[in-house]
Amino acid sequence: MDRAQPTPRSTRIRRLLRVVHRDTGYLVAALTIVYAVSGVAVNHVADWNPSRVVEREERVLAPGTPPDDAGTAVPAIVEALGLDGPPRETFRPAPGRLLLFWDGMTVEADFAAGRATIERVRDRPVLREFNFLHLNEPKGWWTLVADAYAVALGLLALTGLFILRGRDGLAGRGKWFGLAGLAIPLLAIALLRTLP
Secondary structure (H helix, E strand, O other): OOOOOOOOHHHHHHHHHHHHHHHHHHHHHHHHHHHHHHHHHHHOOOOOOOOEEEEEEEEEOOOOOOOOOHHHHHHHHHHHHOOOOOOOEEEEEEOOEEEEEEOOEEEEEEOOOOEEEEEEEEEOOOHHHHHHHHOOOOOOHHHHHHHHHHHHHHHHHHHHHHOOOHHHOOOOHHHHHHHHHHHHHHHHHHHHHHOO
């Protein structure tokens, strides 16, 4: 009677690594896409606002709007610019200037220059939500999710190192890719710390 040969321990470990790597990958795939898209967006925050669209419009302020009396200036500005309802709040940063605030909109009236700047702000659909999660704005329980995600990424990296063996694995060409991947942050740190 033939008896099945026992599976070598290294083969069992590799199978386990493949299962852990595959299932962890499935689990975090959607969140990885969220973080990837948001990561590219927030990397360029100096060039654009990745979470909100800001629209500015210059308008001529009607002559004769009384700059000294906010009680009469505010309704006159609202009417002259065709804005909805009274503002939520007003502020006078300097003589001859008045700021009016609505939810999602600000108006700066400059009486000396005879103009008003209307600034409307709205969220970028989808990208705002991605950035909200990526930047951990909700805090609280989401911090635990973000920490678990970071651990899962580490697990993916570690299990990925040992899934293949031989010339395609870490002992073969994998070591060169691994060393190249390690060189990128080390080089970046060395260069960025020494350059002015």
